[in-house]
Amino acid sequence: MKVLEVQGVTKRFGGLVAVNQVSLEVNEGEIFSVIGPNGAGKTTFFNLLTGIYTPDEGRILFLGQDITGSTPDKAAKLGIGRTFQNIRLFGAMTVLENILVGRHIHTRVPYLHALLRTPLARKEERKALEEALSLLEYVGLLHRKDELARNLPYGEQRKLEIARALALKPKLLLLDEPAAGMNPKETEALQEFILKIRSERGLTILLIEHDMRLVMRISDRIAVLDYGSKIAEGKPEEVRKNPRVIEAYLGRGAAGGAA
């Protein structure tokens, strides 16, 4: 089944075409990576999928439903979770509270119940707490639960951000450069973690990443963006050999690119 279908999506900022006629499909359970040189439009593409930007052209279908131009909160409610390139945790809230916010849409307490803290509200809150704690245990952050998110070390902040997105119980998880700033050992752990959540939580994952080793090892399929256009798509080994991809990376002397 197709989780995500992107059909000819274009986004312009003034004269600049940030995303140009991009189409792709992501199947259920896949890890699909979007790569490309800096400024290729990857993050803009994510922002189009999550409703932060509205495409100028094209359609986006999520589980067969048209979500073109919906708002970020609606996308989240439908089951699209995401992380951000520059970590956006709720820094002044505790680790546990961050997870509870991630669980917001599943905590069904009407306003008056919350105001009066009725038995229903207590029950839902208790359930939320239990689930949040078990999620923290799952990702190995339980011992940090009462610390402020901003006081966590960088690697754990990345992890918490993923956990917070998991609390949404998304069907599709968008990870925007999760390995940025990590050393090889941390990246390896991240790789394990991504594979684990994919298989254990039945997730489909869309990944933006610069670390080519990670991308090549983990991805089922890869799409390559350059100057906003999709220049290649296929299995890791196909993409690796694609001359246009090599040109896009090496042609600009980005030696660290294609591994």
Added chain:
Amino acid sequence: MLEQILVLLPQVLFDGFILGFIYAMIALGYTMVYGVLELINFAHSEIFMIGAVAGVEVFRYLAPLIPNGYLLLAVAVVVGAAVAGLAAILVERLAYRPLRRRGTTNRLVPLVTAIGVSFFLQDLVRLIEGLWHNEFFLRMRTMPDLEGSFTLFGGAIFIQTKSVIVIVVSVLMLLGLTYLVNRTKLGMAIRAVAQDLSTASLMGINPDQIISRTFLIGGALGGVAGVLFALIYTTINPYVGFLPGIKAFTAAVLGGIGNIPGAMLGGLVLGQLENFFGTYLPILTAGNFGAEYKDVVAFLILVFILLFRPQGLLGQMVKEKV
């Protein structure tokens, strides 16, 4: 009724210009500070008021020495600009700069500070005037040679000499500012800081100094506006800045906040609109809704602009980076 409206129209337009020029001058202070700091400087309305009070005091003390009204006004304008400009620099130094030093990211903090400064200055001036003259409702002394008037178009427009002075001084000020911003090194630095503070500082511009001078220039313009306001409306008190201040801010938003020609245009447009509604609302509603609703109209304009064209008439859209 239509006839009544048409008869009044030339006068309404003329009076709207006077109000508009005063708003434009105040609006420049808001827009310049917003340009460099992204801060709504609530205290700017009090800088304007300080200029007005300075003007009153110059007239009070120097009228016996300078019998020529024009000369006296020139002195008042200079003093008003200097006092208000200095007050603006002091506010920046004492209240806003410490916050910048701390590098606060919470946007509420500078805003709340600005409101605090605004309130503080109102009563500070009241205190000073109270100690000085034992009164704080002030009257601008009248100078006989400034009190003339004439009519145009067979009596269709009644023009006071003072109005002409306001227009002349404002236009000079606005032209001077345009020259300063576009043609001088300082102006270029101000625009650079407004574009991108951190890059500008990498280019060897001292941002604190430029911010200080921005407050000085904005404050001085506000001070001149205050003196002219006092000249036209003659009664002044420490709380007189509030309404013109919020309207001038509206004008700045209307023109596109951060945009200097926009502030001038916004001021003129708002002056016209306000004067228009103030005059015609009672006529159109047969006296049921009077001129007191003109402030409501200004506030509603502010809301509508922000909702439907937040970049204003001349501004450019800025989108938060995700």
Added chain:
Amino acid sequence: MSLLSLALSLVFLLLSFLAPNTLTAFLGLGALGVAAFARLEPRVRTLNLALLTLAFTLFLRSSGNTLGLIGLVGILVALTTLPRIPRGIRVALGLAILLLSVPIAGFANTFIFELGIQIGIFAAMSLGLNVVVGMAGLLDLGYAAFFAVGAYTWAIFGSPQAGKFLQGNFPLPGEYMYLFMLIAVVTTAITGLLIGLPALRLRGDYLAIVTLGLGEVVRILANNLDHPINITNGPQGITPVGRPPIDWFRSLMGALGVRLDETTDYQLFFYLLVLVMIGLVVLANVNLANSRFGRAWVAIREDEIAAQAMGIPLLPTKLIAFMTGAAFSGVMGVIYGAQRTFVSPESFTLLASITILAMVILGGMGSIPGAILGAAALTILNLDILKTFSEFVRTSLPWIPSQVDPAKYERLVFGLILILMMIYRPQGLIPEARHRAELEEEA
């Protein structure tokens, strides 16, 4: 240290009997300072606070000096903030102060009741604004507008005013006030919706100036809607606003052995009513803070984009915060109008909005005890200390011009408080845990 501190409290207790004058009061405040800030054993500190409660109560009973009230407020703050005091003692002492000490003082000097009621009304409103500014991070500069809508909601129908534009028998009987407290919740929430729907779409600093403008619009309407139809009676305001009959309250108090006269009965009644309201408002505040709504508000304050990515819709969530704050203010407006029996546009200026904001900021944005402390401190400052200072200036410093009347300089004081707090202690006097982290790190 422990002995010294206890001795100080005992001396104050003794002097409260012998010489209950201003000097003694300052001694008491000093003793309280030592008890609160010195390194004391928890048990000694607790004993000290109990002694001081007793002493300030006695002091107030014999002197009626409002400095004693400041002492009681100080003890309440100490009880809510100091660590390692047994919970039972915190509650017992707190209740004793609110239910016994203050009423006892009030019978000695009815101005104490007046202060208590005003503090209570403003504390409840600060708690409402705290939801908006403190939790959700929305700077509302027109908060007094909701207070006005609440006050007018009852004032119009609880006085003959409604008869000027409606058919029917007005004023409504006083007991309708309770019903109108509920109605005011609805009318102010709707006003909040009307103001919030456009305003809350805007970014933070624009929100501030738009709420300021729309708050002014409400005041201008109150000032001018005496024509073409006389709804608000314009600048003269509305009087007399009805109060509920309190025969039941008199007999209840009589049964408890409290003898009331005609000045104190309504004062005590409104004092207790306000206490109940604060209790409810605090409860609502705590409940909301610990619910999905409270968390969503803080999340929005921290990062709107991340909050949206968690499925939190911005506008509706902000609107709920805004309407909640509005409703708190509206209920207190009803009580305010009834207690003073008079409502006029003058009470709802920008100054009122800024005063409430200053209370929240002084106490600490997001902090519940902070909002109450802020309200107490600024109300006492405004109604008592500045007035006393004025009196002092008039009598003792005749060379100061008559226009310089310290009581008229609230703006100077509130402005200074806002500036100094923002520069030196943005997290407030009793910071909320989250803000403490955020703002201290910056400091």
